[in-house]
Amino acid sequence: xxxxxxxxxxxxxxxxxxxxxxxxxxxxxxxxxxxxxxxxxxxxxxxxxxxxxxxxxxxxxxxxxxxxxxxxxxxxxxxxxxxxxxxxxxxxxxxxxxxxxxxxxxxxxxxxxxxxxxxxxxxxxxxxxxxxxxxxxxxxxxxxxxxxxxxxxxxx
Amino acid sequence: xxxxxxxxxxxxxxxxxxxxxxxxxxxxxxxxxxxxxxxxxxxxxxxxxxxxxxxxxxxxxxxxxxxxxxxxxxxxxxxxxxxxxxxxxxxxxxxxxxxxxxxxxxxxxxxxxxxxxxxxxxxxxxxxxxxxxxxxxxxxxxxxxxxxxxxxxxxxxxxxxxxxxxxxxxxxxxxxxxxxxxxxxxxxxxxxxxxxxxxxxxxxxxxxxxxxxxxxxxxxxxxxxxxxxxxxxxxxxxxxxxxxxxxxxxxxxxxxxxxxxxxxxxxxxxxxxxxxxxxxxxxxxxxxxx
Numbered sequence: 543x544x545x546x547x548x549x550x551x552x553x554x555x556x557x558x559x560x561x562x563x564x565x566x567x568x569x570x571x572x573x574x575x576x577x578x579x580x581x582x583x584x585x586x587x588x589x590x591x592x593x594x595x596x597x598x599x600x601x602x603x604x605x606x607x608x609x610x611x612x613x614x615x616x617x618x619x620x621x622x623x624x625x626x627x628x629x630x631x632x633x634x635x636x637x638x639x640x641x642x643x644x645x646x647x648x649x650x651x652x653x654x655x656x657x658x659x660x661x662x663x664x665x666x667x668x669x670x671x672x673x674x675x676x677x678x679x680x681x682x683x684x685x686x687x688x689x690x691x692x693x694x695x696x697x698x
Numbered sequence: 699x700x701x702x703x704x705x706x707x708x709x710x711x712x713x714x715x716x717x718x719x720x721x722x723x724x725x726x727x728x729x730x731x732x733x734x735x736x737x738x739x740x741x742x743x744x745x746x747x748x749x750x751x752x753x754x755x756x757x758x759x760x761x762x763x764x765x766x767x768x769x770x771x772x773x774x775x776x777x778x779x780x781x782x783x784x785x786x787x788x789x790x791x792x793x794x795x796x797x798x799x800x801x802x803x804x805x806x807x808x809x810x811x812x813x814x815x816x817x818x819x820x821x822x823x824x825x826x827x828x829x830x831x832x833x834x835x836x837x838x839x840x841x842x843x844x845x846x847x848x849x850x851x852x853x854x855x856x857x858x859x860x861x862x863x864x865x866x867x868x869x870x871x872x873x874x875x876x877x878x879x880x881x882x883x884x885x886x887x888x889x890x891x892x893x894x895x896x897x898x899x900x901x902x903x904x905x906x907x908x909x910x911x912x913x914x915x916x917x918x919x920x921x922x923x924x925x926x927x928x929x930x931x932x933x934x935x936x937x938x939x940x941x942x943x944x945x946x947x948x949x950x951x952x953x954x955x956x957x958x959x960x961x962x963x964x965x966x967x968x969x970x971x972x973x974x975x976x977x978x979x980x981x982x983x984x985x986x987x988x
Contacts, residue, residue, distance in 0.1 A: 574744045576847055577740060579740065
């Protein structure tokens with residue numbers, strides 16, 4: 543792809559997301575759980591499972607406070623590597639170039655146990671066949687997503 | 699004299715045995731303190747971030763009066779929750795907390811408040827009963843060395859329920875606040891209603907709230923309460939272990955000093971006995987010569 547000089551001095555690649563990332567610097571990402579700080583470092587982008595779908599953050603994002611749901615959190619570095627976590631509940635806050643993610647529960651790729659996740663998923667699917675109430679049904683759907691997210695991390 | 703040496707030897711043995719116990723207790727407290735301190739330090743950033751979020755939501759102009767947790771009532775019904783340790787041998791740790799709870803109780807009473815007392819920890823419960831207070835609810839087994847978020851949820855429910863059911867107008871917690879390794883002052887924390895300063899001031903560029911400030915606050919308040927209570931429990935355990943380590947270190951040092959002192963006394967007594975025996979032998983041989 544032909545490259546042109548970006549008005550702010552960065553290379554214009556034709557990819558809007560790349561342009562934003564190059565022109566406005568990096569993000570500083572902090573991830574904390576109730577038990578411990580999980581991650582702190584620079585990043586090129588962040589995507590997370592928000593309460594109603596996926597949310598993506600690039601440098602230059604407006605100030606935002608969003609409730610998180612259950613799913614995957616991805617933190618992309620400038621070198622192209624992506625760190626992934628399975629998360630369940632919490633908040634994402636963007637202020638300037640700082641992204642703070644408060645998670646209720648989080649599992650990193652290193653901690654993910656595919657066998658255990660599969661067992662949990664099977665038990666959840668079994669329970670989902672005969673939920674006793676609407677509330678339990680919603681809870682089980684959330685647990686299913688949580689198990690599936692951990693399975694994805696475990697390489698399944 | 700031989701009787702005295704024997705008595706001193708017995709005392710040295712007894713003090714040495716005590717020293718062994720205090721030294722072991724010091725080591726156990728040191729090991730427990732390490733993990734307890736870790737819990738305090740690692741739970742801090744999350745609570746601080748939740749507090750910041752609370753301030754931002756407060757600054758967004760959301761009307762918090764629809765959440766009962768913020769409701770400042772004119773009534774004078776107070777629930778006082780005292781946290782102490784289940785075990786003693788930790789210096790003035792328990793005594794200081796009990797004193798602060800008692801002083802707070804009396805000060806509130808003078809202001810015309812009617813008080814209910816909940817107490818966790820065997821030492822606090824016993825002392826309050828001895829001093830004539832009647833703790834309405836007591837918790838011994840629920841107070842553990844390794845508190846978890848589940849334990850925090852349990853205590854939070856116990857304290858929040860009377861407030862939400864309009865049985866009390868404020869909830870105070872007396873606990874040792876971990877400021878640093880050198881300082882854990884007994885502190886009175888107003889758990890409910892949530893203090894106005896927590897609502898914060900308006901920020902220059904208000905953020906976008908997804909789904910809405912109200913929706914965020916709905917999700918945030920239970921987590922905030924749980925984390926605050928978890929932090930209180932973790933700080934209490936860490937402060938107790940630190941106090942015990944200090945107390946046992948002092949006891950061990952004192953025992954060492956005592957053993958040294960008694961050993962000197964024993965040596966003196968033994969030497970006096972030897973001198974006496976030599977004098978007797980010399981006296982005897984002189985008598986034989988004559």
